Amino acid sequence: MKKTVKLLATAAMGLEAVVAKEVRALGYEDVIVENGKVMFEADLAAIPRCNLWLRTADRIKIIVGEFEAKSFDGLFEGTKALDWEQYIPEEGNFPVIGKSVKSTLFSVPDCQKIVKKAVAEKLKQKHGVAIQMPETGAVYRIEVAILKDIATLTIDTSGVGLHKRGYRVGQGEAPLKETLAAALVQLTNWKPDFPLIDLFCGSGTILIEAALIGQNIAPGFNREFASEGWELINDQLWENAFEEAEQLANYDQILDITGSDLDPKVIEIAKQNAIEAGLAELINWKQMNARDFYPKRNNGYLITNPPYGERLNNKEEVSQIYRDLGETMRQNPSWSNYVLTSNENFEKLYGAKATKKRKLFNGFIKVDYYQYFGKYIKKD
Incomplete structure (x- = not known):
């Protein structure tokens, strides 16, 4: 063997x-x-x-x-x-x-x-x-x-793809894969003690993945895998792995995570997904226009996947969303912003050149991950 x-x-x-x-x-x-x-x-x-x-x-x-x-x-x-x-x-x-x-x-x-x-x-x-x-x-x-x-x-060894965490009971029109959502969080320097928001949260995937990361919860903890029934891997190895995941989880970690969206229907979907993930008390959900974002804390993080050309037919509406987003975040200079979009004119519409940009794929769509680093404000 x-x-x-x-x-x-x-x-x-x-x-x-x-x-x-x-x-x-x-x-x-x-x-x-x-x-x-x-x-x-x-x-x-x-x-x-x-x-x-x-x-x-x-x-x-x-x-x-x-x-x-x-x-x-x-x-x-x-x-x-x-x-x-x-x-x-x-x-x-x-x-x-x-x-x-x-x-x-x-x-x-x-x-x-x-x-x-x-x-x-x-x-x-x-x-x-x-x-x-x-x-x-x-x-x-x-x-x-x-x-x-x-x-x-x-x-x-996995069976169903690893992006299938088991918590998504509903989804919006163009949901991110859970694996990509987790990557968007990991490609930032966000830490659990900083506030985090997604102003276009859709079904809530980015924020649910962030909460799992924030409390160090293993993403596969609530699902099954093809190799669990294999003779090659004895039951004790699986028991040890699940015990390790339980011991390393930090359920006491306080998180300041908020999801907002203009559509009340997707907010309800996001809430249900968070409940299914066991994170109902950790994420705040609001029906809100991105223009109405007025954070109570400094030094926060925006991680978002706003509508873009392939996802919304009205190009002028998309352009206005980007303009409004840029204006909103300029009013909060201590916040770091991370935006995923395929729109090649994003920086021009947003009104600022990204500090850093990374090429990714959202399914088969080529996208860029625009990163804007905030100016840290020391606490009193």
Whole structure:
């Protein structure tokens, strides 16, 4: 049985460095960062810990092997040569998905069938099964990903994507993924003792993720994972991971977090999501126009994802929102502002050049994360 594994944390474009930082914070070194993925070797305990704690990764996968595959025979033999029996027991259910980019083997359905057959042959041989594998047990979803003729074979440990925290019971028209929302918070230097607001809070995702970060609550604490039923990872490792998450949570941390929006319907959705996340008492919700923002405290943080072109058809309305936002925040110079938008004229409309700008993706939309640092006012 395996004692260590090579793990792959998948990430949205632009968030790889954030995911890598989270992996290192969990104590795992020798991290390799590439486009859309972060790779590292670790013990088996890393599988439950990473699934529970990584706020910005999409999935955690085990890398079973990599090899060149320019022919179907090569794909079959390369797959069969891998030690699948170390991961998948005799009754394991192993569906196969796939993708191929810039490769000789471009037919994904054919690649999936070949990998399925090769894995089945290897497992039959190792488990002593005569006819076919029963596949009546836990799910071990295999992915064959071929990039420039290099095949990477992985097994998904997460099941449903890690952005599915389990608290979103409702959503607005264009909700952020929870993983991106968490990244927006982590890309600031906000700390739990500073006030935080989202003036266009929608379904509340940014603020719910901020509250989880503020109280150091593991984002996966209230959901299930595919690998919880695996023989590879004994129950004690999962129990230890959940106990660690419970011990590290700081439920006594006081937070000053507010969400506002002009639409009362989305405010109600945000409230319900916060209740589902167990954060009902930690976030204040207001129906309010962004122009009416008058904070009671200095040195706060605005983190927001206001409407932009792809999300709101009325371009002039969007432009006015940005103008109003810029004017509002100039009246509060001690506040730091972080704004996500795809509008290339944002800085001109906002009325100030960003201190820093970072390119990200909101789904398939290219966006920029504009960062304006406030002028800190010392407390009396």
